[in-house]
Amino acid sequence: MRTHFIAIGGAAMHNLALALHDKGYHVTGSDDAIFEPSRTRLEKKGLLPAELSWFPEKITPDIEAIILGMHAKADNPELLKAQELGLTIYSYPEFLYEQSKNKTRVVIGGSHGKTTISSMILHVMKYHNIEVDYMVGAQLEGFDNMVHLTEDNDFIVLEGDEYLSSPMDRRPKFHLYQPNIALISGIAWDHINVFPTYENYVEQFEIFIEKITNGGILVYNENDPEVKRVAEAATNPIRKLPYHTPEYTVNNGTTYLETPEGPMPIEVFGAHNLNNLAGAKWICQNMGVDEADFYEAIATFKGASKRLEKIAENGKNVAYKDFAHSPSKVAATTKAVKEQYPDRTLIACLELHTYSSLNAEFLKEYEGALDAADVAVVFYSPDAVKIKQLEEVTYEQIAKAFNRQDLIIYTNPAAFKEYLFHLKYDTEGIALLLMSSGNYGGLNFDEVKTLL
The missing domain is CATH 3.90.190.20 (Mur ligase, C-terminal domain)
Structure with missing residues (x-):
């Protein structure tokens, strides 16, 4: 499949480009600025543009998909050419949905904790040699890319960002994924340049819940009053699974998680991270990992990059x-x-x-x-x-x-x-x-x- 990225150098965009290249797609792209580590990573795969700028002549009728990054403006010359030719143009989340519409989509949403919970889930899956597709917001230890896409894997884990999809599409990204299994970790007003009021921001999470497929699952943090209110008010036909911060102790700089087998030392710490862990456990159990296997794997989780x-x-x-x-x-x-x-x-x-x-x-x-x-x-x-x-x-x-x-x-x-x-x-x-x-x-x- 011939795919062209407008603004290929972004953290998310270049990882998607690498994932599609690994999948066998013919990938090209442009940008007016590309910084490290995107530059070196694209160069290693032969995907680094020869020159930095926008080149409308690169946009040809044989391109099957244009993927538009947030860095590109609505008057981008390549975008205008693609529109003129009537090419299929996707935002980043639209394309991810297109790639995963036949999979079980697990979407992790929330104002905070998204990356950590997604990372915990992927760590557990990798520990138990369970292959899944994914898109996360940070580089994880033991994973080459932040995006991995296949034809064969049954599950895809998507970090559900509430920020805008593209310059042309002002919908929050997580509204486009239509999860089969969803999680909301917390709601705390953010992105005020896009959501000018607290009520407007909370509404995005209400819409996210509405987008869960009928018969799907919502895992939610009942320690967060706003999350609890929004989740319990939802009337669509879904199953709701609340979670809360588990019992734990701290002794000589080591945190011990209370489990059915007794206290277990873990690498991460803090009530918020233990709360994230409880959410990840529910998700993993609904992806086929039992509680004992989850605990065995999570004991070795050291955290996501730049997260404590x-x-x-x-x-x-x-x-x-x-x-x-x-x-x-x-x-x-x-x-x-x-x-x-x-x-x-x-x-x-x-x-x-x-x-x-x-x-x-x-x-x-x-x-x-x-x-x-x-x-x-x-x-x-x-x-x-x-x-x-x-x-x-x-x-x-x-x-x-x-x-x-x-x-x-x-x-x-x-x-x-x-x-x-x-x-x-x-x-x-x-x-x-x-x-x-x-x-x-x-x-x-x-x-x-x-x-x-």
């Missing part, structure tokens, strides 16, 4: 990085690290990097999010605010929003780096937590590893 990822440790100190940026996830992650290391000084650093977090009106949602930290630090770049064409955010607004008198605020990447590098790692027991979907204005995390 340990980057350094010595006898006295430990450092983690985490993708957390929404208020609820920041609060859960900060609390989890403090619970795991109660006798260490927790220095929690948060970069305000997303549209929502840099919005002056949304900032108040962060009140209390860093309360579990002994030392709370917020970094944001005024340049990022300008690039996103948002109103200026001030020190005073941030300090008021977090409602913490001792909050440390940095706007200069060099000053923030100097702060990190002059902490007293040699004399104190420190747990350093770096939370961001960015990199603090260019922080090299490999250099952070050398501090401990």
Whole structure:
């Protein structure tokens, strides 16, 4: 099948391109900017465009599918040419549905926890040599790509993002997958540039539930009041399976999960991750893995990339990085690290990097999010605010929003780096937590590893 990607360099797009290439498709693509690791990964498969730009002459009548990335604009020259020729144009999620419409679709949705739960499920499947197709939002240990597609596998596990499908299709991605088995991990207002009110955001999850196939299954987190309300209010003919945070203990920096066979040490920690684990268990059981086999496999799960990822440790100190940026996830992650290391000084650093977090009106949602930290630090770049064409955010607004008198605020990447590098790692027991979907204005995390 001849397939052309408009904006092939994106994290999701290039992984789909690699998956289709591995499946035997004839894949081409264009982009005006391609960064690492996409560049090297595409180059290894011979899929890297010879030149960076848009080339409408590449769009020919023999192309059977155009896949349009979010990075492409509605006036993209290649898109206009494809429309002129009447070619079939798919958004990323539309094409994934097309590839999986004859499979059992397992869709993991929620404002937070999607990647971790999807990763747990895939880890268990791989541990037990059960072949499944998948699409996840992070690179997983032991998996070559973030997307894997076959003709033969019965199941596909899809991370159900609520963000928009494409410049032409303003529907949330997870509305297009029509799950046979669905999970909702949590609902906490996000993406305010697209969903301007909390009610509008919650409505997207109500629609997601409506899209579950008749006779399908909804697994939902009953510890989240909004999820519980939305799930219980749904009237379509589906089976509903609630889950909650299981019992666990923490002893000398190790978390023990309570199981029918007694306490079991696990690699991940924090109430939110134990809650994710409970959801993953229900999904795996509905994919044919019994409870005992699930526990055996999950004991070796170390976490998804950038999700409470340990980057350094010595006898006295430990450092983690985490993708957390929404208020609820920041609060859960900060609390989890403090619970795991109660006798260490927790220095929690948060970069305000997303549209929502840099919005002056949304900032108040962060009140209390860093309360579990002994030392709370917020970094944001005024340049990022300008690039996103948002109103200026001030020190005073941030300090008021977090409602913490001792909050440390940095706007200069060099000053923030100097702060990190002059902490007293040699004399104190420190747990350093770096939370961001960015990199603090260019922080090299490999250099952070050398501090401990």
